[in-house]
Amino acid sequence: MSVITKYNRISYVYDLMEFMVEFLKFGKWRRLMLSDMGGRVLDMGVGTGKNLEYYPGDCTVVGIDISPKMLEHAKKKAKGMDNVSLLVMDGEHLAFKDDSFDNVITTFVLCSVPEPVHALQELQRVCKPQGISTNLEHMRSENAYIAFLEDVFNPVSTFFMGVNINRRTIENIKKAGLKVIEERNMGLGNVFRLVRSRPKKTASCPASTDHVSQYS
Numbered sequence: 001m002s003v004i005t006k007y008n009r010i011s012y013v014y015d016l017m018e019f020m021v022e023f024l025k026f027g028k029w030r031r032l033m034l035s036d037m038g039g040r041v042l043d044m045g046v047g048t049g050k051n052l053e054y055y056p057g058d059c060t061v062v063g064i065d066i067s068p069k070m071l072e073h074a075k076k077k078a079k080g081m082d083n084v085s086l087l088v089m090d091g092e093h094l095a096f097k098d099d100s101f102d103n104v105i106t107t108f109v110l111c112s113v114p115e116p117v118h119a120l121q122e123l124q125r126v127c128k129p130q131g132i133s134t135n136l137e138h139m140r141s142e143n144a145y146i147a148f149l150e151d152v153f154n155p156v157s158t159f160f161m162g163v164n165i166n167r168r169t170i171e172n173i174k175k176a177g178l179k180v181i182e183e184r185n186m187g188l189g190n191v192f193r194l195v196r197s198r199p200k201k202t203a204s205c206p207a208s209t210d211h212v213s214q215y216s
């Protein structure tokens with residue numbers, strides 16, 4: 001089942017499914033991550049728009065998602081938020097110019113994007129050289145026992161939910177060419193982490209320029 005089909009299907013129950021963990025943990029983490037965000041921000045894989053309420057009002061937020069149905073729910077949450085625009089788009093092929101965002105973020109996205117390194121390279125490409133990429137993600141634990149369990153159950157979680165629970169996200173961030181500047185353990189033996197990284201490029205030397213850009 002493709003990512004689009006999967007998220008289109010679960011879009012109706014997604015918020016309900018995560019209600020408890022959102023209330024207990026995720027909401028606090030989102031606030032911590034987003035409350036000091038500034039400038040023009042790209043929220044890749046914005047989903048049903050759970051992050052939107054946490055951005056400061058003076059942020060300009062562009063949320064993209066590959067699932068039109070997830071975005072429909074985000075659009076309801078974004079009603080009245082003039083600083084938010086939402087677009088159907090593949091994170092692995094962003095239709096934005098190089099260096100067009102002050103900051104770029106993902107929350108719980110890099111586990112389901114088919115090619116996470118491609119998505120991270122795209123995040124880097126559209127982020128200004130002085131900008132920051134922030135990722136709140138679950139990933140393969142550094143605890144050997146938890147990592148073993150993640151490896152064992154990954155085929156099950158990918159088969160039923162299309163979610164990879166054992167991705168080496170820190171390595172993927174580095175493979176994409178970003179420089180990790182902060183890595184914070186958020187819980188469950190390093191499974192949940194908040195990672196901040198910087199693009200490794202200068203204004204005169206963008207990471208890549210070979211994309212046809214539709215949006216500025």
Ligand SMILES: C[S@@+](CC[C@H](N)C(=O)[O-])C[C@H]1O[C@@H](n2cnc3c(N)ncnc32)[C@H](O)[C@@H]1O
Nearest residue numbers: 007045046047065066067070090091107108113
């Ligand atoms: C687990 S949800 C997370 C949604 C939201 N960020 C949150 O924190 O609740 C993952 C989201 O990533 C989106 N997604 C997966 N692959 C994508 C891609 N290649 N491009 C854009 N969005 C993608 C899915 O459609 C889904 O909405």
